[in-house]
Amino acid sequence: MKFNLFRAADGTEGGSPAAPPVIAAPPVVHNSAPMGPTKIAARDVSVFYSGKQALYDVSLDIPDKTVTALIGPSGCGKSTFLRTMNRMNDTIPGCKVTGRIEMDGDDINAKSVDPVLLRARVGMVFQKPNPFPKTIYENVAYGPRIHGLAASKSELDGVVEASLKRAGLWEEVADRLHSPGTGLSGGQQQRLVIARAIAVEPEVILMDEPCSALDPIATARIEELIDELRERYCIVIVTHSMAQAARVSQRTAFFHMGRLVETGDTEDIFTNPRERRTLDYITGRFG
């Protein structure tokens, strides 16, 4: 079974007729935003953990300047797929990735591609906020430092300030940049981690359930931030919350049992899914 549901990158496929929403999702507000060209193109990507297949022939186009949500029940392979895009799976012993993933047309798994450089272009935010046990400043400055991006102290200061501002954390931490990053609240830590990721000016930001450890207010703050960041970055977010997918994303891909079941505009997926399994999942019949 092959799902050939890629929407043309320029978005010409158009929206679906106004069907009544199948779940009581909050109004989807971002779908009118323009989408960029395809940033990442995955073709027949399979992942094996010590010989056991976890992902089956996933082909998916991820547009630039867009939030793409990966949804699906636990163990469906959405996080695994996310981690193929910055080759974090390389760090897991016994993990093998097949297929082709292109970023701007270049194979990221090619021998000539250094994962260290790739990860400077593809930032990642994890489920649990994981700031380094260093100061707020040091956390944000870490990326530019190891990649040698800032030539001087004042330049680095500028990068830190700009990143914290863009992550919406500047006002809260400006007077305590040199206090520990781990002393912040969970939501602030997650924004700090986002600031740390964008300090190296990545092109893509991968988010693995970034709000699942946060309270609703912190979650709302992060979601606003994701919406703002969309203007500059290609964002891929794994989420368990369908309401969140509906709120923040313009494109949604539904994974089940290691396969990509359906992908499309978020509005279409939530209002007019083509696949039975998608409908069952988003209406809460399993998951």
Place this chain on the structure above:
Amino acid sequence: MTDTSVTPEIRARRLRAGLKRRYAREGRFKLYGLLAIGVAVGFLLLLLGRIIEQGHTAFYTHTITVPVYMDPARVDRAYPQGTNFELLVAEQQLARMGVADDAAGTKAAAMRSLFSSELKFAAAARIQRNPDLIGQTVPIAAPVSDDADLFFKHEISRDTPADQRRISDEQIDWLDRMKASGQVAAHFNTGLFTKGDSTEPELAGVLGAVVGSALMLLVTAFIAIPLGVGAALYLEEFAPRNRLTDLIEVNINNLAAVPSIIYGLLGLALFINWMHLPRASPLVGGLVLALMALPTIIIATRSSLKAVPPSIREAALAMGASKTQTVFQHTLPLAMPGVMTGAIISMAHALGETAPLLLIGMVSFIPGIPASFGEPTGALPSLVYIWENASERAFHERTAAAILVLLAFMIVMNAAAIFLRRRFERRW
């Protein structure tokens, strides 16, 4: 459907009865715990108490000051070391106390045995410094002999039958008279900390052994810590998981359990017989102890590396840090308190280790204080062993004192471990 045979009352009673049993069990367990701790603390106090009781007398000693008439007939201006000052002093002391000697000079000999041989060196040194003192009466201070010291410390008592003690009734009378005349003074035994080993208990000190142990530990630390931490880092963070690394891991764990005397044999064969390094030197001792400490340090480092949350590694890798940057900028600093603790505890173990030292020649009489890593030296545990085996009774209190010094050394090291852990620990 509810089971009608079990009424709510019966249920409640069963619950209560069960609860009682559960609490009783908890109470018993707590009691066992307290008993175990009580026994452990009791034994510890007994041990410490015994050592302190035996050893505290070694920390003070008695000195006698005698006016010596530097008889020009007997003191050679050019060669004062040749003078038998002990006999000279003994005779003068006898005369001063109005005791007549017999023709064989047995009383002078008996008096002389109450002074330490240090008296001779002290007197000769005075004359060497100032030969014009010949013909004058000069007060010379020197330790009393070990037996006299024991008498003043009430370790030898008049009540003991005369044939079971090393000083006679007459000597005891003399000692009492000298003490009454104010010639004898008790003071802190600085010599214990400023001198090397000696065959004379009153002149023996622990400095040689302390310096030897310290030099040895330096060698051990400089070899075992970098090697152990490096090996652990590689095994834990870089090495692939396969048969070979599993085998290495099992063997490291086994090595940690190898009896230390085996390491002594290895050191003897490898460092002394094959590499011809100087025997009984801090270098060889440190190398042997380093071999012994390595497995412990590797195990401690690996377990503290394992305890670093994987989220930190992931964060660093996802930021584009290389493996090495991740390890040295994040994992290792976070594991540092554990690494430090493991390293210092294994150093403390090494400090107290005696068996390997026996085999590399460190249990021989070495009076000097080592000034380099290549000279023969003693070590604190081997000094304890040597002194315990000495026949002079005065060495027994010094054995206990040496044990106390060893314990103090260890307490300092453990305090350093705690300090370093606090220092490196990031509480944020």
